[in-house]
Amino acid sequence: xxxKTKAEAARTRSDILDAAExxxxxxxxxxxxxxxxxxxxxxTRGAIYWHFDDKAALLTAMVxxxxxxxxxxxxxxxxxxxxxxxxxVLRDMLLHGLDRLATDAHHRRVSHIIAHCREDSQDDHPIxxxxxxxxxxxxNVAHELCREAQEQGLLQxxxxxxxxxxxxxxxxxxxxxxxxxYADLYxxxxxxxxxxxxxxxxxxxxxxx
Numbered sequence: 001x002x003x004k005t006k007a008e009a010a011r012t013r014s015d016i017l018d019a020a021e022x023x024x025x026x027x028x029x030x031x032x033x034x035x036x037x038x039x040x041x042x043x044t045r046g047a048i049y050w051h052f053d054d055k056a057a058l059l060t061a062m063v064x065x066x067x068x069x070x071x072x073x074x075x076x077x078x079x080x081x082x083x084x085x086x087x088x089v090l091r092d093m094l095l096h097g098l099d100r101l102a103t104d105a106h107h108r109r110v111s112h113i114i115a116h117c118r119e120d121s122q123d124d125h126p127i128x129x130x131x132x133x134x135x136x137x138x139x140n141v142a143h144e145l146c147r148e149a150q151e152q153g154l155l156q157x158x159x160x161x162x163x164x165x166x167x168x169x170x171x172x173x174x175x176x177x178x179x180x181x182y183a184d185l186y187x188x189x190x191x192x193x194x195x196x197x198x199x200x201x202x203x204x205x206x207x208x209x
Contacts, residue, residue: 013051015041017065020058021109029059029113059127063114066107067134068100070141086148087204090168093141094196097172101179102188112180135169142168146203154204164203171199 019040024032032055038045052058070093077084077092100107114131146161146168155164178186 009051012041012043012047013061016043016048016051017058017062018106021062021106021113024059024062024113025109029055056127059113060130062110063127063130063134066104066110070138074141074145085152085154085207086145087154087200087207090142090145090149091196091200094168094172094199095192098175098188098192098196101176102190108180108188111176115177115180139165139169149204154207156203156205159203167203168199 016037019037020032023037023040027033027036034045034048034055038048041048048058052061073093073096074089077089081088101111102108114127143161143165146155146164149155149164150161155161175188179188
């Protein structure tokens with residue numbers, strides 16, 4: 001049999017991840033079957049094991065494929081508008097995340113799987129460690145921007161950067177949890193701008209024009 005090209009191997013890997021997302025969302029992580037994933041992806045079980053050692057490796061790859069480090073997003077936003085205040089960067093980051101939740105099917109499926117379809121929630125599990133690192137990185141970026149805001153006199157006087165960062169994290173995690181668990185009651189497809197603006201108005205002072 002002819003050896004697959006790198007492009008073909010990459011497509012096969014992507015097809016497996018697509019199929020695994022659907023399978024794990026429907027059956028849970030522990031209930032997901034490599035045989036059903038293989039059928040969905042139109043590959044052999046051997047092809048799955050060629051790309052992924054086990055289910056933990058498969059799940060980790062699913063998360064890594066959809067995860068966007070906030071440090072990269074912050075750098076991109078700052079590059080586009082280097083003079084914008086930290087509160088504007090925070091606003092753009094929040095709106096970007098909420099838009100992904102509402103419109104990015106891969107991101108939404110994987111978020112649902114890791115939040116509600118995983119039976120193993122230990123931090124020392126490979127996926128648990130990845131998620132903890134992701135949470136810490138996200139909170140650190142939010143904290144750095146809140147500290148910048150305080151240094152520029154924009155943070156509400158009675159708050160500390162820790163307080164503001166924790167409020168932002170609680171808001172985002174709450175939206176994700178409600179939308180993913182109770183999609184029929186809490187839609188992510190809405191106009192988030194006035195909601196985000198109200199949140200930030202409670203944490204920060206307006207920027208002088």
